[in-house]
Amino acid sequence: MTQATTKHDIPTLDQLTGGVFTAATSGERAQRVRDWLAGNPAPELMQEVFKELSGRDKGAARPVRERLDEIKRAKGQEVIAAEWADKARALLDQPRLNIADAMAWQRDAAKAGAPLSREPLAGLKANLAERVKGVEDLQHRAQVHREAAVLLAQRFEVLSTKGWQDAQAAEEGLRTDVAHWTTQADEIVQDPNWASLDARFAPQLEASRSQLQVVSEAFHSALAQAVAAAADAQAPLPPVPVWADELRAGRGLPPENVAPAPAPAAPKVDPAQRAAAEAAVEASLSKLEEATAQGQGKTSQAAANALRAVLKEHGKLVGNALEARVHAALVAAGELEGWQRWSADKVREDLVAKAEGLLNRPEGQALGGRKMQEQLRTLREQWKQADQGGVPNHGLWRRFDEACNKAHKVVEAWLEKVRAEAAEHRAQRLALVEELRAWTAEHAGDADLKARNRALHQFADRWRDGGHVSEKVFAELQPLWSAAMTEARGPLEASQKASIERRQQMIAEATELGAAPQLRIDAVKALQQRWQAEAQAVPLERRQEQKLWDAFRKPIDDAFQRKSADRERQAEAMGEHDRAVLEASKALEAANATGDAQKIRAAMTALEDALRGRRDAAAAAPAAAASEAAASAPAAGADTPADGAAAPAASGEGAEAAAGEATADAGEAAAPVPAAAPKAAPRPVVAVRGDDRPGAARPAAAPAGRFGDRRDGRDSRGGPRSGDRFGRDRPGRPGDMRGDRAPREDRGPRLGDTAFRAQRDAMEHAQAALRKLASQAHGEAVTQLLDAWNKRDGAAVPPAQELGRVTPSVRNQWVQSLSAAPAGGDAGEALLRLEMAAEVPTPPEQLDARRALQLKLLTKRNEPGPAETWAQDAARVLASAHEPTVARRLQSALKPLLRKG
Template identity: 65%
Template sequence: MFPFSSRNNTPDTPEAPAPQAKVSEPHPLDALTGGAFSAATSGERAARIREWLAGNPPAERLQEVFKELSARDKGAARAVRERLDEIRRAQAQEAIAAEWTAKAEALLAATRLNIADAMAWQRDAAKAGAPLSREPLSLLKARLAERIKTIEDLQHRVQVQREVAVLLAQRIEVLSTKPWKDAQEALSALDADVQRWQAQATELSGDAAWPSVEPRFPTQLDASRAQLLLVWEAFRSALEQTVAAAQDAAAPLPPVPVWADELRQARGLPTDAEKEQTRAAAAAARPRVDPAQREAARQAVQQALTKLEEETAQGHGKASAGAATALRAVLKVHGKLIDGELEHKVHSALVAAGELEGWQRWSTDQVREELVAKAEALVNRPEGQALGGRKMQESLRQLREQWKQADQGAPANHALWKRFDEACNNAHKVVEVWLEKVRAESAQHRAQRLALVDEVKAWTAQQAESAAPDWKAAGRALHQFGERWRLGGHVSEKVFAELQPLWRQALADAGAPLAAAQKDSLARRHAMIEEAGMLGAAPQLRIDAVKALQQRWQAEAQTVPLDRRQEQKLWDAFRKPIDEAFSRKSAAREQDAAHLGARDRAVLEASRALEAANAQGDAQQIRQAMAALDAALKAQPEQVSEQKTPSAGVEQAPAATDSGAQEIAEGAAEPVATPAPAPTPARPVVAVRGDDRPQARKPATPAPDPRGRMGERRFGDASRGPRDAVRDRPGRERGWGATDGVARAPRLGDAAFRAQRDAVEQAQATLRKLAAQAHGEALTQLMSAWKSRDAGQMPSAQELGGKVSAAGRAAWTQALSAPASGDAAQALLRLEIAAEVPTPADQISARRALQLQMLTRRNDPAPQQTWEQDAARVLASAGDDAQARRLQHALKVLLRK
């Protein structure tokens, strides 16, 4: 307190030394973080933390700062935690990259590289999440691809060398059938080709990648080399022997038959063919035949004859023709050694086989004529039944297959074949038109697919330039690209095999950023799932932290899309611990509600009775029920206990459970005898916000309290709204204080408090509704009495309410009893001014003039004081519908004030 003057009559007393302010010691990490721990606000603290993070502090310092700062300001510690998460992800990426780098280097350093292992490295590394697009994995990936390409090229060259060896052997074989002089002329060129082949084969086997080639290729190359060298050495030695034999008649002849015959002719000796003819002539000139040889010839002919008879009896045309041909061949060799009887049987069997062959030819010709008719019918079909290109192609293929089967059972018929082939060629014109159309469509579809691949590449480049990509839009775009490729039209298998790798590569490049973002999002979501588990396992469930975590989850889900099933599984795992925590909390509340005290049960019963009265709509019953509820609220536990169970002792009230504070452990109780705190004096109202609108109601000035302060309103007072009672909450925030010398009851349970609050709100709303209905009926009855000038229809004093005095009602009755007289214009204006209701537009000037006139008459009573007399003057006049509406609007307000 400051003195009013510098002089003071009291003796000077030494002043007590002022207590020194306690200076808090700075945090040890405050200097490291640039004053983040000593910052006054959370925003300033977060700004200093961001400035400190810009210097890239080490992970140990980050962990230390996060541990200290998370207990003080989680918002400022979020940036530190994100940096730690980035460092962990980077370390994980580096570990994965180091692991797969070591594997790739081991593959490259091996003497023999397996192509399957090299291709599996890239696939497994991508599945493990290795950053293949960054060095050194990108370089190792390129080196492995180049190594694989080298090995595959080497294997392809081995196959080419095999084909070349086969062609060289064929050239040598062909030269062995020509004159030896031609072979001698081609010897030098052939020798050069063989030497070149051997050099290329040696070069292949000496390649650095040769150990990585599949084992079957070296074996094939060695076999081709050995075979070619064997043929070449034999050819060259035979040619040398031929040249020597040509120069020396005594030299042996070469093993090549053509060259040996040529040398025999040059020497004047008979050839091998001439020797064979000479031997055949000598055999024919022999007069006598050995009996054993005759018997062998008879058995051979009899065996061929038996076979022919069996096939002819079974009706096998094609088999019988073959058997007859075999019999003729046997008869040509052994025909001279058989007797006449057997020869007669042979000729009879051959005649029978010829007849069967003729019948088979006839039946086959019938089938062929039918096929010719079908082929000609394909072209001459009606326009509405014409076949399409594909069906025509299939029909022609089936007809040609059936013709081939017919040709296998009988000799060919060239006339029918000519007709059939001509009809098929005419029908094939439709197929050619269709094929041309298909080729054009295939070319168009190929161009469209190539354009789609280019569009995907352009989209990928555009996304790479974007600073903040929209992952949901990217996912939709990739899905649309896939749908467009799937609906891109038909192409041939060769074209599809050509385009499919290009499409897969383009789509993989386009989806790589989204896949990386989804991987990071998965890591963040798993972290949030762990955080949700920690929140759910905490002893006290923090609603604000749960809401913040759910908002982060929703923001993450809206930012990065995932597969629907995977996202649902993650969401179920995220919400499971929180749902379990809420279930435990609800179970605890239900358990607390199950142990209600006697006073809570009394309040609940009174609340149910008030709800039943509200349902009936009787104002008297509602007021009685409200009084009973107020009595139950004000009753002490001892009184309730005596009313319910007179023999029971003093019960203890259940523990308080406040909706905004942390819940107390189950089973705790607060005894009734706890001393109440001292009452807090109400602060006087210094100023209130007014409303200057004409129709606004003026706030009533509360009467001064005898103790010199505003009158204190009690909980449960009917003059106050339910929200005022909830705001004060004397029975829930603290014990009922003894402000007037009476000890108040302890707080209510949550269920009882909510039940009585809702019941009171509903009761007050019902009373207001009933009062409005009664008020409206009374006004309607008053207007009807004015219109008919019948005082008997005047509403009773109870129906008009307490705002109308007995003298005022008597004046209204007397006005309605007398004949209509007088002018009610000024009285209506005074009523509208008193009620503060709008005046019709044509009467606004008159109202302003009356208000000016009233200002000059300061001693005259105000319209709010004479509204009953003004209403009597209006009722005494002869009114119309407009005046009745004006009177009704004014009285509606005045009867409520």
């Protein structure tokens, strides 16, 4: 294949690229491309290689394309950077820098994508920021300096109200301050950034300088005159009233109170003539003031000319006050005329620049049709406002109109596009209305209301997202859509109305169930299942469905809350025993806080006594009932045989009556009744089933049923269990199916929730506190033992009780070992045996010795192990000399060994 349009052919390109085109696989080709790109080839060669390679292997050509794109972006950024660098240099070269232009440069450069973080833009950005900061600082200094001039003038004024001698004492300091202020003002004016400040700062600073100079010169001349008057009684007094009065008093003269000279009398004028002149002037003056207040330049100019003409004729007859008003109005009118002409042209020039800039925006920032339309409308409204009351400028108007007409072409293209889209959207909406009508006719008999509601929601979403149309078209289409949607929603709305009525009935049923004194859980569950089935069958609007659901569940929730409140009130009502247990629990918590083991154990004993007291009281009732039954047995058994054999067990109503009497007697015995109340005699047995004559055959006891026996060892009729489930006694298990196991303890009534939790928490906290105290005491005992070893003092060894698993004989052995002089032998093996017995780690440098000792112990099977001889090993270590390292190892081994199990 010949390459007529390329600079190099394929073999040449393959040779230049290192065999990219002759590579066997795509991976090898991509690797050769990367190697070739590492040498930074020329962009023209890369373009040729990409053109040939992209048709053969796009994956291998991707790095070449990325490199070309990167070069293109770099060139584009270089162009943009050069453009914005020129703008920045132009700003910096200006003698007067506008802060707004400098800040706008950075903002516009960032929007244009200029690389502000790279040179030269980074340096220019820093220079501009520094220049702006210098201008702002100089502006702040000028304002502060102007305030300082005001304060200096106030100091002159304050000294003029005091004595001349005080002013003379402060004169030198004031001279210095004024000179310093003048020097600083000169520095501010000579600053290079002074030309960049706003035009109002220079007049302000110059006015402050002039005012301060005048005040200073007047003060110093008056003070010099006061000094001269004090030295010479014939010298004139200073113009300062306070100083003049002070000097006059020093000369013995009374204070001067000279009345001001009367003003020369005005010539007499006829009152009628004066009134007519002032009326004419007042009329012209009112018109001028009204025109000036409204800002109308042309009207104010004509009114000013008319006022001047009237003033020439009647000026001599006008009073001073009216004459002052006339001059003020003429000055205001002149200022308004000049200001309006200048400001109107300035506003027009800005509007022309904005209109011409609408189409000269950089790529990516061009305005769309709607924004362009809004901008043009705004600019034309602003031009109309500028033309009101001012002289028109036809040259600027032509430029402005031409720029607006050019920009309006964009608006016209956008309007055409909007009209086409509106027509398309109108057709789509009409098609959607027809589709909805066809769907309604097709699914008229569907019973799945959820699917119907879902489909209608989808239609509504499509209508809402159907695109923009004008208000007129929307007003035309909306009735058609509403009618079609109403027809489609007819079956669903009918079902929803019926469903709402059924739900209202279920709400009434829920209200009745909630108001019932006894809450029926089964009825509530059934009603909730009916509600869920109704909700799943007929969908409603979410807000309405939530409102109905809240009304349905409120009475049921209230009923459950009342039930919970009643249960809580019952749980909170504690008996006498609960209060005793609660008080004992609080006492135990207080003992836990003290950290005293004896107090904690005493409080635990008191709490256990309180708990046992409940069990004893509960067990006293059946014992008392049994003793009373035994006492009354002879009276009840008058018909029993002489040999003392027991009568047959009663059954039927008699047995039930006897059981009821026994239960009542037991309840009376358990209740805390006051002192000796006479007990009723047990009712005698009137009749029993069977033959109860002496010598008659006894009926066999009824066999106890397997499931009729009670857990307390009695059968289902209340009698004691006499054998197995077939009525036979088992050897070794008389009367109890559970064998030799002891009967369960009668625990009596349960504790309340509050008392139970309080005693449980108190016990747990007490046990934890005792464990903590025991651990602390154990650690202190080991520390005392090591201190005694260090001092070789046997009397300092703790007692055996504090050492834990140490017998008195072992303690005596330890005392003898550490009381004697240190032995010369090595206690290393004994220390290793202690660490093995305690299963604690050995220092790394002793691991080899420990492994050797373990191998040695494995060869001696009959010798006792380290766990059996740790007490003797500890005595050997204590008999040796004390060393800090050995003491730490001994302490870590003795802690687990001495701890009680």
